[in-house]
Amino acid sequence: MSAEQQTEHYYIPDPSPWPVVGMVSLLTTLVGAALAINGVDIGSYVVIAGLLLFGYLLFGWFSDVVKENLSDCYNHQVDTSFRMGMIWFIASEVFFFLAFFGALYYIRNIALPWLGGDGYLGTTNELLYDGYTPVWPTHGPGEMGGDFIVMGAWGIPAINTFILLTSGATITWAHWGLKLNKQNHLVWGLASTIGLGVIFVILQAYEYGHAYSDLNLTLETGIYGSTFYMLTGFHGFHVTMGAIMLMAILGRSLKGHFSPHNHFAFEAVAWYWHFVDVVWLGLFIFVYWL
């Protein structure tokens, strides 16, 4: 990892309006969100305006990058910078999820035994809960949200696991196609990955609906509901983002933007997709199964 190959000039883009547009859009969105969740009416409109601006920003920024790339502004070193940037971005995402997995771990292995009067702090249970025995999955001694049924692992979640794993394979397959310079192979690989991703999201949405209407398993269902929805929800959000990114890549593939040796964007999205895959495996094991 060093920079022996600094042969040509490193590409420094010209002044660009996108970062400030990004700032404005983020600020608008978040101010709007803060107002909206506190019941101030204009909030939601502000959010929508912010998000539209954000979409415009992404579109504009990435078109610039694509144009620069197509006009051969980037050398090998720039490409490496992009790659490393993406890797570290994913690393930060990993730690974001780690916070939620950590919370789950903490609740199950430290907080609940404490509530149950385990070990050195037995008095909690004696004094406050008088015989309550927490068993995971639980909605706590206060039985928040009322009775609920647990989401089983071997129905839709197992199918979803299968779907995501398959999609990991299809995107790798697409990558081969790209490397072998076979346009069809690439396009079909991408299309099937997107298809699987979309099916995943649809199944997930169906599962949520089922949980809300039939199982009485909601965000309000104590700590089980909280961790369940936060973990799966953020994951689902990432899958959605990943699928959108894949669609952009598909569009660019159809336009023939990628060459067997120059396709950073494709790889970045593929890495992201694998990351989302791996997180799902963690979810399946720790949220649904164990």
Next chain:
Amino acid sequence: MSTYAAEHHHDDHVPTGWRRWVFSTNHKDIGTLYLLFALCMLFLGGASAMLIRAELFQPGIQLLHPDLYNNLVTNHALIMIFGAVMPAAAGLANWMIPLMIGAPDMALPRMNNLSFWILPAAATMLILSFVVPFFPGGGSQINTGWTLYPPLSLQVGMSMDFLIFAIHLLGISSVLASINIIVTLFNMRAPGMTLMQMPMFCWTWLVTAFLLILVVPVLAGGVTMLLFDRHFGTSFFDAAGGGDPVLFQHLFWFFGHPEVYVLLLPSIGVLAHVIPTFSRKPLFGYKSMVGSMLAVATIGMVVWAHHQYTIGMSLGAVTYFMIGTIIISIPVGLMIFNFIATMWRGSMTFETPMLFAVAIILMFTFGGLSGVMLAVVPADMQYHDSMFVVAHFHYVLMPGAVFGLFAGVFYWLPKWTGHMYDEVLAKWFFWINVIGFNITFFPQHFLGLAGMPRRIVDYNVMFTEFNVVSSIGAIIFGLSHLLLLYIVIKTIRGGKKADAKVWEGAHGLEWHLDSPPAFHSWSTAPKAIELTDTYEKPQ
């Protein structure tokens, strides 16, 4: 706007007007923006500190409603840490890293601008969170302190949501900046410069950036849970639903403790240049410096719960966290030792950066040692949440972080502006500043030991004397910063011309560029001869 055409430019046309700053992709300009932003925030955070000290000047509630007081405490801490120290350090990084490693710019110049411009947005949200309660229907003030512990933070009105989003923005900014720095350091070093030949400031920032990428997302996760508990009925921090308020503390401090090293390390990096320069002698122990930094970062990630000794952990857990925390004195001690050994048998002169460096060594050691006292669990049963802790962390934060940045600013100001600063005034600033600092915070140790809790707006008469001294010190200390402002402005506007190599004993690539360097520097890689001009070669 985008010039993607093959017009490969090194024709050095400097953009002009507001576009130059707002649309910038130039590391020097962005560095300047960071530094100016940090300076503004220093004054904003300092102004809240002055109000805090004014309220504590005498017992009784004179100026501030208790909630307003604690809102100021919250803002003071967040503004100082996220608004002043981190951006200032990032500003130094932006300016100096490409110059030091012979790179034409940061690796991802546009993203660099984004990480800066998110900061004003975050500051706006933060200020909004302070302002909102003054409007009808705005809810109550953020009276939680910067730690935002639930359930208290669940009681606060909508200003809390503004703050939570501000923290998200700050997090995004830091993560993007860190990615950029890591990539720059890995990918943009001049040909022939290995990692172990990198200037020490680059190393400190590399480690800092790692830390940030690993811990900031956890904070973001924590405050997100807070947001959901507040508005969407989850029960992460509510025992009735099986959650636990302490969970938030773990998430916060998993971020919070490494964060203090994030604040410390860039300043350590500055010292690693200032001290050799003014001792005219290579940095002692380059390798052990790198090693200790990695050790600090690693151990620092696993000792967070020393902020929560009083929450009822098991004996085993507190013992582990105690020993882990105490052990950090080894790598930090080694760094301090290396600095002293660099001065030892050097040929020292005492320009302002060096004065600050010496003050840091002495006073940071003091703060670090009180940290080790805090790490001792049974004793922390007494110290915890008392003014003793406040004294500890200002002794590590001011010398360890802020003074290091001051040293860096004075050290590199001639390089940036091409003008020498006014040495006489700067020395005055140093002395008033350091003396004021000690008058402010030294007495707080005694307040804490005698039993004064922190974050209280009103106190018993028995604590009066030391608080009076502390507040008077704070006024001296605070006013001294006006002198800093004056010196900086004066230097920007003019002064004696500075040579390329500003300091007699300075080494490193940055001193081979003009002062100020051209808008685009190192667009061709440095020559081998320039590369060898370094103190940081491994021994």
Next chain:
Amino acid sequence: MRFLVSGLARWVVLFVGFFGAGSVYAEYGVNFPEPASGSAQEIYDIHMMTMRVSTLLLVIVFAIVFYSLYFHRKSRGYKADQKFHDTWFGHWSWIIVPTLVLGVDLTIANNANAVLEKVWVVPDDKELMDVKVTGHQWWWEFDYLDHGVKVESRYVPKEDSGDLYLREVDNRLVLPVGTNIRFLHTSADVLHAFWVPELAVKKDAIPGYVTETWVEITREGVFRGQCAELCGTWHARMPIVVEAVPKEQFLAWIDERNAAKAAAAAEASADKTWTMEELMAKGEELYNTKCGACHQVTGIGLPPAFPPLKGSAIATGPIDAHLDIVIKGQPGTAMMAWGGLNDLEIAAIVTYERNAWGNNTGDLVQPADVKQHR
């Protein structure tokens, strides 16, 4: 000016006395107060030990730095020793220094560990006396679990406490000396922390969880402390006053409290219809102590955090809704459930609120109404 001078004087004394003889600083309020329990003594000792070690290290660092600053300066013509890092010392210091530091570290940790175990582990004692300590916004509730006595402890306004303002309470926590006492800390709303420096037990009170500490008080006296965890607006107004008395005196005090409690209960359950004057008088007193911190004695509250009751829709509207919020509280806000009060007390408070400060509803709420409403 007087303050400044005496402040500086203390400071000088401190420099001299801090690390030297034991008695000097105690008088000056610059160190822990004199310990009044076994663990506090041990903690005091370990504190002094780490402080002395730190001072020693600090002196060493200062000495070396100042020596170097003085002798190795250019203005004295000192030439830098460019090979210093190449000496044997330069090559081995990376291992020598950490070893030395590790030695000091282990000494500290070792001593600390011994103390820690004693402080942390509650002794296995049949006679152990349990006191449940509940933090409320912004008062303490002490529940003597073994004696059936509860004490509510609130700060005393400046007019009545003078120089002890913020260090004085209306009802003290009375404890016997020479007994192993276990405190069980919990909270009704947000985090608080029980801290009495002389006893050296600081523990967070966490809502929904119980944490524990223990002490054995070794001398009689009055020990003052404060809530040490930020708990909102009046965090500064949560003093704790422990009165340590001989065992017999403690038991006598318990009996007295029990008798008073029985009398109050009898009064409340007596089938008596109360007059407006009686309820208003009682209500005013109760309201001012229990509700005044938030809703203010004047009833105007501290908006936006605490709503006014003067002219409030609830306090002037239907009685049921009013009783409801008082008895059940408002989850998620600082308004706690006051259902623990007896019928008479609630009746008196509600009557008072409905008729004071111009809330002239004329409603008279009797204990029986409260009973029925529950």
